[in-house]
Amino acid sequence: MRIVNCVRGGALLGGAVVLSLFATSCAKGPGMNLPGMLRQVERIPVVFQGTAQARLVIPADASKQEQDGAALLAEYIAKSTAARLDVAKEPAPEDGLVAIHCGATAYVKGLNLDVAKLDPNGYVIAFPDAHHVVLLGAGDTGQEYVAYEFLERYVGVRWLFPGAVGEYVPARPDLTIPAESVRDEPRFQHRLFSGLGKEEKPEHKGEQGQWAKRNRMHDRVKFHHNLWQLILPEQYGKTHPEFFPILKGQRHVPQPASGKTTAQDVNAQCHWQPCFTAPGLVDEAVRNICDYFAKNPQATSYSFGVNDSGGHCECEACTAVDGGRTNALGIRDASTGYYTWCNAVARGVNATYPDKRFGLLAYSGVYNPPPGLRLDEHIVPFNTYDRMKWANAEIQRKGHAATEEWEKAAPVLGWYDYIYGGQFYVAPRVYFHKMAEYLRYGYKHNVRHYYAEAYPSGDWHEGPKLYVLLKLLWDPNRDVDQLLQDWYACAVGPAAAPYLAEYFQLWEEFWTQRSPQTAWFRRNGDQQYLDFGSPGYMEALTRDDLRRCEELLNRAVAAATTDAERARARYFLDGFVARKSEFEDGMPLRDSASTKVVATVVASAFDKDTDGWGNWQRDYAKATFTFDAMTGHVASGALKVDATGSQASPLCFTRQIPVTQGKMYRAAVWIRNENLASDATVSLTIKWKDEKGGWLGVGERSASADAPKPGEWQKLSVCFKVGTGERWSQVRYAMLLLTTDRTDQGSVWFDDFQFEEIEPGP
Numbered sequence: 039m040r041i042v043n044c045v046r047g048g049a050l051l052g053g054a055v056v057l058s059l060f061a062t063s064c065a066k067g068p069g070m071n072l073p074g075m076l077r078q079v080e081r082i083p084v085v086f087q088g089t090a091q092a093r094l095v096i097p098a099d100a101s102k103q104e105q106d107g108a109a110l111l112a113e114y115i116a117k118s119t120a121a122r123l124d125v126a127k128e129p130a131p132e133d134g135l136v137a138i139h140c141g142a143t144a145y146v147k148g149l150n151l152d153v154a155k156l157d158p159n160g161y162v163i164a165f166p167d168a169h170h171v172v173l174l175g176a177g178d179t180g181q182e183y184v185a186y187e188f189l190e191r192y193v194g195v196r197w198l199f200p201g202a203v204g205e206y207v208p209a210r211p212d213l214t215i216p217a218e219s220v221r222d223e224p225r226f227q228h229r230l231f232s233g234l235g236k237e238e239k240p241e242h243k244g245e246q247g248q249w250a251k252r253n254r255m256h257d258r259v260k261f262h263h264n265l266w267q268l269i270l271p272e273q274y275g276k277t278h279p280e281f282f283p284i285l286k287g288q289r290h291v292p293q294p295a296s297g298k299t300t301a302q303d304v305n306a307q308c309h310w311q312p313c314f315t316a317p318g319l320v321d322e323a324v325r326n327i328c329d330y331f332a333k334n335p336q337a338t339s340y341s342f343g344v345n346d347s348g349g350h351c352e353c354e355a356c357t358a359v360d361g362g363r364t365n366a367l368g369i370r371d372a373s374t375g376y377y378t379w380c381n382a383v384a385r386g387v388n389a390t391y392p393d394k395r396f397g398l399l400a401y402s403g404v405y406n407p408p409p410g411l412r413l414d415e416h417i418v419p420f421n422t423y424d425r426m427k428w429a430n431a432e433i434q435r436k437g438h439a440a441t442e443e444w445e446k447a448a449p450v451l452g453w454y455d456y457i458y459g460g461q462f463y464v465a466p467r468v469y470f471h472k473m474a475e476y477l478r479y480g481y482k483h484n485v486r487h488y489y490a491e492a493y494p495s496g497d498w499h500e501g502p503k504l505y506v507l508l509k510l511l512w513d514p515n516r517d518v519d520q521l522l523q524d525w526y527a528c529a530v531g532p533a534a535a536p537y538l539a540e541y542f543q544l545w546e547e548f549w550t551q552r553s554p555q556t557a558w559f560r561r562n563g564d565q566q567y568l569d570f571g572s573p574g575y576m577e578a579l580t581r582d583d584l585r586r587c588e589e590l591l592n593r594a595v596a597a598a599t600t601d602a603e604r605a606r607a608r609y610f611l612d613g614f615v616a617r618k619s620e621f622e623d624g625m626p627l628r629d630s631a632s633t634k635v636v637a638t639v640v641a642s643a644f645d646k647d648t649d650g651w652g653n654w655q656r657d658y659a660k661a662t663f664t665f666d667a668m669t670g671h672v673a674s675g676a677l678k679v680d681a682t683g684s685q686a687s688p689l690c691f692t693r694q695i696p697v698t699q700g701k702m703y704r705a706a707v708w709i710r711n712e713n714l715a716s717d718a719t720v721s722l723t724i725k726w727k728d729e730k731g732g733w734l735g736v737g738e739r740s741a742s743a744d745a746p747k748p749g750e751w752q753k754l755s756v757c758f759k760v761g762t763g764e765r766w767s768q769v770r771y772a773m774l775l776l777t778t779d780r781t782d783q784g785s786v787w788f789d790d791f792q793f794e795e796i797e798p799g800p
Contacts, residue, residue, distance in 0.1 A: 040752070045058070047730060048081060048647050059314065060361035062087050064211045064670045070221060070604075072145060074390065076374070076642055080217070081214035081215060081216055082092055082136055082165065082168070082171060082189065082214060082215050082217050083136065083212075083213075083214050084115065084123070084136065084138070084213040084214060084215060085115065085119040085121040085123075085210075085211075085212060085213040086211075086212050086214075087211050087212060088120050088121050088211050089121055090121045090122065090123050090124070090268050091134070091135060091136060092135050092136035092137070092138050092171070093123055093124045093125070093126055093135045093136075093241055093679070094108040094123050094124065094125045094126070094138050094140055094648060095125075095126055095127075095128055095130045095138065095140065095143055095145075095395075096108050096125065096126070096127055096128070096139075096140050096141055096143070097127070097128060097141050097142055097143045097144070098128050098144075098477075098531065098706070099126050100127065100140075100141060101141065101181070102178075103175070103179075103181040103182050104140050104141035104142075104143075104181055105179045106182070106185075107140050107141070107173070107181055107182060107184065108125045108185075109125065110141040110189070111123070111126075111188060111723040112141065113126055114189050114193060114195050114566065115189075115193060117191050118194070118195070118207050118208060118209060118210055119209075119210055119213050120211075120222055121213075123138075126552060127282045128143045128144055128145070128423060130761065131146075136168075136169055136170070136171060137170050138169070138171045138173065139170065139171065139172045139173065139174070140171070140173050140181075140709075141175070142174060143208055143624075145170065145626060145684055146172050146285070149166060149172065151172070151174055152599065153174055153175070153176040153180075153188050154176065154216070156176035156180070156221070156223045157176060157180075157185060157223040157224055157227065158176050158177030158178075158179060158180055158221030159176070159177065159179050159180050159223060159224050159227070159254070160175070160176040160180050160183075160221075160222060160224070160263065161173070161174060161175045161176060161180045161181070161183055161184035161187065161220075161221075161222060161223075161292060161724040162174050162176075162184075162219070162220065162221050163184065163187070163188065163191075163219065163220040164219050165217035165218075165219060166630040168217075171215070173188055174186065176223070176454075178221075179256060182251075183254055184562065185657050186252050186253075186346060187220070187222070187795055191220070191579075191796070192213065192215040192394075193207070193208070193210075193337070195212060195527070196204075196206050196524070196528045197249050197250065197252045197505075198251055198495075198502070198505060198529050198606070199501070199505065200238075200242070200245040200246040200248070200249035200497045200498060201242055201245045201249075202289055203572070203602075203605050203606060203609055203612075204249065204498070204606070204609075206529070206602075207779055208369065210296060210527065211416070213540055221393055223256070224256075224511065224512045224513075224688070225481055225486075225511070225512065225513055225514055225731065226477075226481070226485075226486055226487065226511040226512070226514075227252065227258045227259075227486045228256070228257055228259055228452065228486070228487035228488060228489065229255050229256050229257075229486075229488055229508060229511040230255060230256065230257040230489045230490075231255060231457075231489075231490050231491075231492035231504065231513070232315045232489070232490070232491050232492060232493070232495030233306040233380050233459070233491060233492050233494065234246040234247055234250055234492065234494065235247055236461060236493060237460075237494075237495055239462060239496065240393070240739055242496075244303075245383055245492065249773060249775060250293075250504075250508070251630075253504075253505060253508040253509075254508060254512055256289055257489075258338075258339070258453065258487065259338075259339045259395055259418050260337075260339045260340060260341040260397050260451065260799065261339075261341050261342075261396040261397025261398055261399060261418065261420050261454075261489070262341055262343045262344045262399070263307065263341075263344065263345050263399070263684075264340075264341035264342070264343045265311060265312055265342070265343065265345050266292070266300055266306070266307040266310075266680055267300075267301070268312075268323055268326055268327070268741050269282075269290055269312045269322070269323070270300055270304065270318070271292045271293070271294070271300050272294075272299060272300060274322075275291040275293075276485065277293075277415050277466045278316075278318070278322070278433060279291055279483035280313065280316045280317070280318050281290070281312050281314050281318075281319055281322070282310065282312065282313060282315060282316075283310050283312065283349060283350065283352065283353070283356075283536065283660075284349035284351055284352050284353040284356075285312055285349060285351075285352060285657065285658065286352070286657075286658075287352075287658070290310055290349070290398060292306040292307075292310055293306065294306040296625070296720050297314060297722055298600030306573050306722075307345055307346065308345055308346045308349070308765075309346075309347045309348060309349040310345060310349035310745040311344055311348075311349055311350050311351060311376075312351070312353065313351040313353060313355075313356060313371075313404075313504055314359075314376055314378070314379040315351075315353070315355035315356050315359060315375060315376040319379070319668050320379060320382045320383055320386065321385045321386070323379075323386075324383055324386035324387055327340050327383070327387045327537050328390050328391065329392050331387075331390075331394060337393065338393070338395065339394060339396060340387070340394065340395075340396055340397075341396070341398065342380050342383070342384075342396050342397070342398040342417070343397065343398050343399045343401075344376065344398070344399055344401060344402070344403075344404055346367070347402070347656075348402050348403055348404045348656070348657075349657065349658060350370065350372035350375075350376075350653045350658075351375075356372070356375050357377070359375040360372050360373070360374050360375050360585055361374060364635035364660060364685075364686075365403065365405050365406040366405060366406055366436070366440060366564060367405050367564055367565070367566065368564060368685075368686035368780060369402065369403055369594070369687065370658075370685055370781075371402055371403065371406055371449060371531075371684060372403040372404055372412065373403075373405075373407065373408040373409075374405050374408045374409065376403075376404045377407075377408040377409075377413060378405070378408070378411065380396065380398060380410070380413070380414070380417055381417070382416045382704065383396075384396050384416050385414060385604075386413040387625065388414075388416055388740045394416065395416045395417070395418060396414075396416055396418070396421060397417075397418045397419075397452065398418070398419055398420065399419075399420055399422060400419045400420060400421040400422060400444065400454075400531055401420075401422040401455065401566070402566075404756070405421075405422070406440075406443070407443050407444045407446070407448070408420075408445035408447065408521040410447070411447065411493065411657070412446075412447055413447055413448040414450070415449045416447070417448065417449055418451070418452050418487055418660045419444065419447075419451060419452060420447050420451075420452035420453065420454040420487065420489060421440065421441065421451065421452070421453055422454040422456075422566050423437060423440075423453075423455070423456070423566055424455065424456035424457075424474065424566060425437065425455055425472075425476045425603065426456075426457070426469050426549065426550075426566035426568070426621075427465070427559075427562070427568065428470065428472065428475075428476055428552045429549070429550045429551070429553075429554050430559070432607065432769075433564075438479070441479075441480065441483050441485070442483060445483050445484050446456035447482075448467050448592055450484055450486050450487070451483070451484050451485045451486065451487070452485065452486070452487030452488065452489065453480055453485050453487070453488050453489070454489050454490070455488065455489070455491070456490065456491050456566070456568070457473075457490045457492050457503075457653040458491060458492070458493055458566035458567075458570050459493050459494040459495060459499075459500050459503070459504075459688055460491055460493075460495020460496075460497065460499045460500060461493040461495055462493055462495070462571075462618055463570060463575075463657075464573065464576075464620045464621055464624055465545060465549075465575070465576070465579065466499050466500045466501065466503075466542065466614075467500060467503075467545075467549055468500055468501070468502075468503045468521060468545050468546050468549065469546055469549050469550050470502070470503070470506050470518050470542075470546060470549055471518055471546070471550075471745060472640075473506070473507055473510065474510055474514065474516075474518045475508075476514065477510050477511065477514040478514045478515065481514050482647050482692075483609050488511055490507075492504060495613075497612075497613035497616070498609075498613070499610070499613045499614070500611065501529075501538075501542055502521070502522055502526075502542065502688075504526040505521075505525060506518065506521050506522065506525070510677070511628065511673070512753055515763075522539065522542075523535070523539070524749055526539045529603070529606045529607075530594050530597075530598050530603045530604075530606050530607045531597070531598050531599050531600060531603040533592040533597040533598070533599060533752055534595075534596075534597035534598040534599075534603060535595075537590045537593040537594040537597060538591075538594045538607065538610070539590070539790070540590050540592070541587055541590040541591055541594070541610075544583065544586065544587060544590075548578065548579065548583070552579075553575045553578050554580035555578065556574060556577045556578050557574065557577065557741075557742055558572055558574025558575050558577060558740075559575065561719045561721065561742045561779075563717055563719070564717075564781050566569055569738075570740045571725070571737065571738050572636070572723075572737060572738045572739070572740055573623075573624030573625075573737035573739070574626075574739075574740055576621070576624045576625045576626065577626055578765050579625060581625075583774065584618070584621055587614060588611075588615070588618075591607065591610055592611060594607040594610075594611070595607040595608055595611055608740070614774055619761070619762070619763045620761070620763060620765065622636070623737070623759060623761035623762075623763060623766070625703060626722045626739075626756075626757070626758070627758060627759060627798065628757070629755060629757045630798075630799055631799070632798075632799020633704070633757070633797070633799050634796060634797045634798075634799060635704075635794050635795070635796055636794070636795040636796060637794065637795045638792065638793075638794050639695060639792070639793045639794060639795060640693070640695055640704070640788075640792070640793040641791070641792050641793075642693075642776060642788055642791040643672075643673065643675065643789070644665070644670070644675040644788075644790075644791075645670070645673050645674065645675040646678050647665055648677060650693065651677060651691045651692065651693045651776075652691070652693070653679070653689075653690060653692060654689075654690045654692055655684065655687065655690070656685075656687045656688070656690070658685065658687070659684045659685055659687045659691045660682075660683030660684065661679055661680060661681050661682065661683055661684040662679070662680040662682070662683075663677075663678070663689075663691065664677075664678050664679075664680070664681050666678040666787060667679070669710075669787055670787075670789050671708040671710070671751050671789035672790060672792055674712075674788040675789070676777065676789040677691050677786060677787065677788040677789070678776050678785055678786070678787050678788075679785065679786050680784075680785045681692070681718075681778055681781045681782055681783055681784055681785065681786070682783060683716070683782070684781070684782050686777045686779075686780050686781055687779070688777055688778075688779045689777065689778045690775045690776065690778075691775070691776040691788060692773065692774065692775055692776075693773075693774045693791075694727065694731075694771045694772070694773050695771060695772045695773075695774060695793055696770060696771055696772075697769065697771065697772045698760065699758050699760050699761065699762050699767075700759070700760065700761075700762045700796065701760055701795055702757065702758070702759045702760075702795070702796050702798070703757070703758060703759075703760070703772070703794065703795055703796060704755060704756070704757045704758075704792075704793075704794045704796045705722060705724060705755070705756055705772075705774060705791075705792070705793050705794075706754065706755040706756075706791070706792050706794075707722050707751060707753070707754055707776060707788050707789070707790065707791040707792075708751050708752065708753050708754075708788070708789045708790045709743065709746060709751070709753075709754060709776075709786060709787065709788055709789075710749065710750065710751045710752070710786070710787045710789075711746050711748055711751055711784060711785065711786045712748050712749060712784055712785050713748065713778060713784035713785070714748070714778075714781045714782055714783065714784035715782065715783055715784070716779075716782035716784070717780050718746075718778065718779065718780050718781035718784070719743065719777070719778075719779050719780055720742065720743050720746050720754070720755040720777070720778050720779075720786055721740050721741065721743070721744050721754070721775075721776075721777045722740060722741050722742070722755075722756060722774070722775075722776060722777075723738055723739070723740040723774075723775040723777055724738055724739040724740065724756065724758065724772045724773065724774060724775075725738045725772075725773040726738070726769045726771070726772065726773065727769075727770065727771040727772075727773050728768040728769065728770055728771075729768070729770045733769070733773075734768055734769060736761065736765050736766055736769065739749055739756050739758040741754040741755055741756040742754070751789075756757070760772075772793075774793070775792075776788045
């Protein structure tokens with residue numbers, strides 16, 4: 039923990055370096071045992087009036103981290119002061135220069151800094167006397183981080199966002215540092231985002247990764263989908279078919295596509311889990327994992343992560359063990375069998391490798407903690423949920439309850455978050471204060487590992503979001519407003535900062551207050567993450583909002599006073615302007631009495647048959663799709679789905695219809711239901727396909743009825759424009775989905791579907 043939380047960035051001292059040196063022993067800070075430390079030192083000189091007053095000293099046998107850290111310090115101190123500090127291996131000459139020890143030099147080894155008690159990512163900055171400064175990490179990663187800390191804390195460097203334009207290095211003729219000891223370590227051990235670099239252009243490759251590293255992103259525990267790799271179908275499909283699940287009454291041994299292995303075929307990795315009650319499965323898993331650690335002695339963890347997309351075994355033994363419950367997500371609860379198996383495997387592996395840990399995903403069918411069972415102390419469950427949804431008080435209450443149930447079931451917890459950014463959302467999805475709130479709550483309840491699917495855009499349009507998040511993962515008690523104010527001022531300068539701050543405040547208010555009121559948010563219910571494929575959240579956005587956003591960014595550009603500040607302000611303005619067409623394409627068209635029908639493209643009255651409509655449900659669902667000749671809206675005949683056996687999963691009637699870019703359309707259908715669950719939804723959704731029938735990830739359109747009134751016919755209607763921007767260039771077909779979701783009971787009828795080309799009225 040920190041002894042002193044210093045104001046970051048060394049102060050300029052005008053005409054002279056002020057020093058007050060007392061080389062007597064100091065009072066010991068918490069966890070410190072530093073005899074001979076300076077008791078009172080105002081500042082230690084590093085650079086004075088452009089001249090080096092210190093050198094960087096590394097051990098004679100310096101590690102890569104010690105060498106790289108010293109080189110980085112020399113580089114950025116020179117960028118700031120124009121003075122280049124020498125890097126010398128010990129023993130350094132005694133010529134009056136302050137020695138800044140980067141790592142475990144012989145001198146440092148003679149001090150009792152006791153870094154072994156710190157997390158390996160932690161570090162100490164110490165001031166034994168007026169001539170020595172010590173930068174020592176508790177491990178290799180900690181040695182990297184202490185260099186970053188020195189540059190941020192004393193030089194004022196900020197890596198605001200990836201790339202050269204996002205780097206802030208203040209110019210100063212002098213650099214002096216306060217001689218106040220620092221002892222720090224991360225509160226969250228695992229701090230990792232996925233999706234970085236996905237949208238980087240070739241000339242910027244690696245910049246997002248470097249930015250994340252310098253802001254101390256770090257992984258610690260393996261936990262992703264992995265059981266397909268532990269129990270490979272190619273290896274065990276013929277010799278041990280009993281290791282694979284019974285699904286819909288049949289043994290399911292995954293078969294990779296012709297010419298591919300399971301590792302090469304994502305479909306073969308999904309929709310199935312091992313049979314966790316199969317005799318011999320525990321022993322085989324223990325043998326395979328021990329073999330992995332023998333071949334990879336540097337590995338500290340192994341993943342027990344379930345395969346993606348469900349597919350838990352339905353054999354008599356598994357069904358009996360799991361108890362026939364439904365979990366908090368409304369699907370079959372398979373937790374007891376799975377976590378019992380995990381405990382047995384962990385104990386088996388730890389008998390040979392006692393220090394290894396095992397991460398896993400508390401996800402889908404194993405989302406709930408197992409009733410009456412406590413996980414082995416070496417297991418870290420990552421509970422999966424989009425915690426932006428905690429902007430809704432009731433969802434937050436349920437989330438807190440789930441976390442506290444898991445706290446009883448496991449010694450330490452991980453959180454898997456869905457903070458999706460610009461690769462999925464057009465609007466900057468920022469909620470800084472809600473993030474801080476839930477991270478503090480999580481830390482209080484024993485969450486020590488955090489992972490998020492972030493997927494930031496190439497133009498980094500969420501600004502300080504990931505920067506602030508990484509600072510909070512290091513210390514969730516940091517002041518969010520101070521972090522934001524510092525980021526804005528460093529980015530565009532004090533004069534322009536208020537405009538950039540208001541821009542992101544607008545988006546934070548949009549996401550935390552307005553978007554939870556939309557049908558898009560409400561229909562998501564208890565699902566683990568929001569529907570990023572739909573632009574339905576834009577229902578809460580106005581064109582006045584867009585005008586205000588552009589105005590604020592233009593004012594930030596105008597108010598910036600240096601070239602670097604203007605470049606950063608322009609960076610965000612250009613990114614926003616480039617997205618304007620996507621905003622326009624995503625915002626809903628308003629239907630009215632004056633809307634003109636240009637042509638009817640498809641009309642399905644369902645008076646004789648299904649009229650070419652298909653249907654879809656998940657592999658484990660057992661709902662029934664039929665044509666009902668006796669029921670109809672105006673005349674007899676309608677599509678019908680009986681949700682019994684669906685496990686509350688999505689049930690869709692489907693139809694593919696050709697569309698033209700730039701044209702506007704209206705889709706409408708009449709719906710009726712009986713005996714649905716209270717939180718059921720029925721929706722009309724449009725997704726997109728290319729010329730070959732491949733799915734495209736552009737924004738879907740939808741209209742929905744939350745818990746529709748039973749026995750009454752209701753109309754669902756949605757107007758939309760097929761976009762013309764680059765993201766829409768491959769769209770050739772609209773895929774219509776008439777969807778019933780979040781119910782495992784009751785029936786829904788669909789009738790009198792129309793798909794029309796339209797023009798807005800005057």
